[in-house]
Amino acid sequence: MLLELKNIKKYFKEQKSTIKAVDDVTVSIKEGENLGLVGESGCGKTTLSKVIIKLLSLDAGEIIFDGENLTNAKRAELKNFRSNVQMVFQDPYSSLDPRFTVRNIISEGLSAVNNTFVIPVKARGFDSRRAGISEIKPADSLKEIPAFAGMTSAGTGMTSAGTEMTNKEVVEKKIIEMLKAVKLPTDILDRYPHEFSGGERQRIAIARALVMNPKLLILDEAVSSLDVIIQQQILDLLLDLQKQFNVTYLFVSHNLRVIRKICDRIAVMYKGKIVEYSNSDEIFNNPMHDYTKELLSAAIDYKAIKREKEIVLSLGSKLIECTEGHFVLE
Amino acid sequence: MKNKTKHLSQFQLALGEFKRSKRGLICLWILIVLYSSAFSADFLSPYHYADENRNHSYAPPTKIHVVHDGKLNPPFVYGQTFSFDKFHKRVYEQDKKVKYSLKIFVKSDQHKFLGIVPINRRLFGVESPGRLYLLGADSRGRDLFSRLLYGARISLSIGLIGVAISFTLGLLVGGIAGYYGGKIDNIIMRVCEMFMMVPGFYLMLALRSAVPDNFNSFQVYLSIVVILSFIGWAGLARIIRGMAISLREREYVLAARAIGVSDFKIIVRHILPHTVSYSIVAIMLSIPGYILGEAALSLIGLGIQDPIASWGNMLSDSMGIAHIKFHPWVLVPGFFIFMTVMSFNVVGDVLRDCLDPLMKGTKS
Numbered sequence: 001m002l003l004e005l006k007n008i009k010k011y012f013k014e015q016k017s018t019i020k021a022v023d024d025v026t027v028s029i030k031e032g033e034n035l036g037l038v039g040e041s042g043c044g045k046t047t048l049s050k051v052i053i054k055l056l057s058l059d060a061g062e063i064i065f066d067g068e069n070l071t072n073a074k075r076a077e078l079k080n081f082r083s084n085v086q087m088v089f090q091d092p093y094s095s096l097d098p099r100f101t102v103r104n105i106i107s108e109g110l111s112a113v114n115n116t117f118v119i120p121v122k123a124r125g126f127d128s129r130r131a132g133i134s135e136i137k138p139a140d141s142l143k144e145i146p147a148f149a150g151m152t153s154a155g156t157g158m159t160s161a162g163t164e165m166t167n168k169e170v171v172e173k174k175i176i177e178m179l180k181a182v183k184l185p186t187d188i189l190d191r192y193p194h195e196f197s198g199g200e201r202q203r204i205a206i207a208r209a210l211v212m213n214p215k216l217l218i219l220d221e222a223v224s225s226l227d228v229i230i231q232q233q234i235l236d237l238l239l240d241l242q243k244q245f246n247v248t249y250l251f252v253s254h255n256l257r258v259i260r261k262i263c264d265r266i267a268v269m270y271k272g273k274i275v276e277y278s279n280s281d282e283i284f285n286n287p288m289h290d291y292t293k294e295l296l297s298a299a300i301d302y303k304a305i306k307r308e309k310e311i312v313l314s315l316g317s318k319l320i321e322c323t324e325g326h327f328v329l330e
Numbered sequence: 331m332k333n334k335t336k337h338l339s340q341f342q343l344a345l346g347e348f349k350r351s352k353r354g355l356i357c358l359w360i361l362i363v364l365y366s367s368a369f370s371a372d373f374l375s376p377y378h379y380a381d382e383n384r385n386h387s388y389a390p391p392t393k394i395h396v397v398h399d400g401k402l403n404p405p406f407v408y409g410q411t412f413s414f415d416k417f418h419k420r421v422y423e424q425d426k427k428v429k430y431s432l433k434i435f436v437k438s439d440q441h442k443f444l445g446i447v448p449i450n451r452r453l454f455g456v457e458s459p460g461r462l463y464l465l466g467a468d469s470r471g472r473d474l475f476s477r478l479l480y481g482a483r484i485s486l487s488i489g490l491i492g493v494a495i496s497f498t499l500g501l502l503v504g505g506i507a508g509y510y511g512g513k514i515d516n517i518i519m520r521v522c523e524m525f526m527m528v529p530g531f532y533l534m535l536a537l538r539s540a541v542p543d544n545f546n547s548f549q550v551y552l553s554i555v556v557i558l559s560f561i562g563w564a565g566l567a568r569i570i571r572g573m574a575i576s577l578r579e580r581e582y583v584l585a586a587r588a589i590g591v592s593d594f595k596i597i598v599r600h601i602l603p604h605t606v607s608y609s610i611v612a613i614m615l616s617i618p619g620y621i622l623g624e625a626a627l628s629l630i631g632l633g634i635q636d637p638i639a640s641w642g643n644m645l646s647d648s649m650g651i652a653h654i655k656f657h658p659w660v661l662v663p664g665f666f667i668f669m670t671v672m673s674f675n676v677v678g679d680v681l682r683d684c685l686d687p688l689m690k691g692t693k694s
Binding site: 055079086096108112 | 580581582584585586587588589590591592595599600603604
């Protein structure tokens with residue numbers, strides 16, 4: 001299992017009432033198997049994804065990533081986790097700092113994992129002679145960082161002149177590589193976010209997340225603010241990138257059509273609880289929970305639901321496996 | 331694609347806007363002239379600030395002549411003699427028998443430009459024993475114009491340094507309080523309120539009295555800067571905190587946190603830069619406070635000490651109706667304080683209009 005969530009709870013305490021944003025959620029994600037998290041606005045999808053990426057603390061439960069329990073992990077222990085799990089936010093207009101160039105946006109994560117990136121290191125020959133350290137090679141120190149794990153000093157660490165590349169050059173190369181991967185032109189490095197369209201911005205945001213070489217990428221309504229054509233392009237790109245970078249997606253959306261295209265498994269969330277959880281085909285063909293049925297019918301034909309008053313669904317507390325791998329809240 | 335003109339930064343837009351404001355430009359030039367003449371006071375002023383001549387106590391501004399005995403001459407000044415009137419007040423008269431020609435690049439005593447580069451010339455002056463008082467002399471016969479230039483160094487720099495200290499402090503503290511929120515925010519804000527609660531002038535006096543009296547002039551100067559910035563940071567911290575609270579919820583801040591950027595870096599790189607347009611205006615509008623604060627302290631004799639000149643302690647010469655009545659030129663430093671304070675306020679005001687995105691009708 002790539003990610004296991006056990007009985008996650010996240011409550012927000014207001015002055016008098018408590019909002020149960022995430023209430024006892026248990027779900028797991030296998031490597032290579034995209035999970036879609038679907039539900040109406042305010043059902044706790046975003047809160048859950050923020051809890052997963054440790055932007056919010058959790059009130060109860062366990063987060064196990066890659067066999068490692070990270071529930072109470074300290075800052076230093078999270079360092080690795082940070083690059084292993086990344087997130088793409090909903091609004092590409094506010095998720096990129098307007099004062100940062102594309103270069104800074106994408107490289108920020110690299111400098112965060114290793115501070116040496118910020119200061120360009122001189123070419124090795126010169127550097128070692130002056131400092132008297134011969135074993136420190138910029139390209140080698142990079143290899144220890146997950147983002148650079150795939151790079152060898154022979155392959156990318158050397159320039160044609162045969163000298164070791166400086167960190168700056170490595171970073172530059174990495175950024176260009178990412179821009180190519182998300183199918184953006186490579187001459188945009190010094191431009192600012194406001195010069196791009198929504199789709200282009202979302203590509204930059206994806207590049208920013210992927211440059212960390214994550215195992216799990218959380219896409220929080222990542223295509224919701226884009227028009228349908230651009231949505232399609234981004235979804236195709238995501239599927240493409242999955243093969244290329246070997247990354248698993250947790251796709252959070254209210255849009256079933258989008259979810260179906262990209263996800264192998266779907267978890268339906270309602271009022272902070274997961275009400276149904278199964279393969280995507282299973283969910284679409286054989287929905288068990290009332291809420292899932294309603295969600296599906298709403299997506300297929302908006303006329304189908306005529307809610308005079310909100311139907312109060314009684315929610316149980318236990319997920320039952322009705323057929324194999326198909327869980328429904330009783 | 332390469333349409334560069336389209337991508338002016340907010341700062342460039344504001345600059346363009348600023349250039350269109352006449353009063354803003356005039357005041358900016360006033361400030362530039364004041365600061366650059368303070369910078370080159372060693373060269374511009376005809377005398378050293380402590381160069382005194384008791385025979386010329388409260389001498390009026392020296393008249394510069396070009397006509398002597400009905401003939402045209404290069405500019406010169408007459409010598410000066412004085413007698414006492416029935417109130418035993420000195421009355422100065424021009425001694426038309428002696429004339430001292432006004433010279434540029436006149437040789438003077440050896441002194442150091444900004445305390446570093448040795449020079450022995452001043453821009454203009456008359457040869458000794460003639461005295462040139464462009465704006466008159468003070469009680470000890472020191473040239474008011476020279477003292478004004480030297481005093482500008484202290485009075486004008488105190489504003490800049492004070493603002494630099496208190497803004498660094500205020501930005502960081504406010505940024506930290508707003509970004510972390512919760513308990514840290516609570517504690518920091520209560521401390522800020524404690525500072526804001528005490529009336530500024532009394533706090534200033536109290537802090538000044540805590541400074542040892544055996545300090546030399548430079549230490550006094552430093553302690554005044556510190557005292558003034560000690561008072562000013564709290565108000566700014568409060569406002570920056572408010573801005574940080576709204577900025578920390580922005581998605582790019584969340585994204586930076588998710589990437590693992592350190593909190594300090596997030597505050598410095600993602601939060602504080604977005605308060606910059608407010609900060610620039612606030613800086614411009616708070617510099618006058620420091621200048622006035624120094625002037626107030628020096629005026630009552632707690633600030634910069636004689637013989638070192640500052641606009642505040644020069645003004646202390648003019649305490650008393652007799653001084654204003656008989657030698658009104660001692661009020662000149664007050665006029666310069668007024669000019670400076672007004673210029674900073676106008677520039678700040680114009681800048682605010684320029685940087686305010688609503689005024690331009692564009693999205694920030």
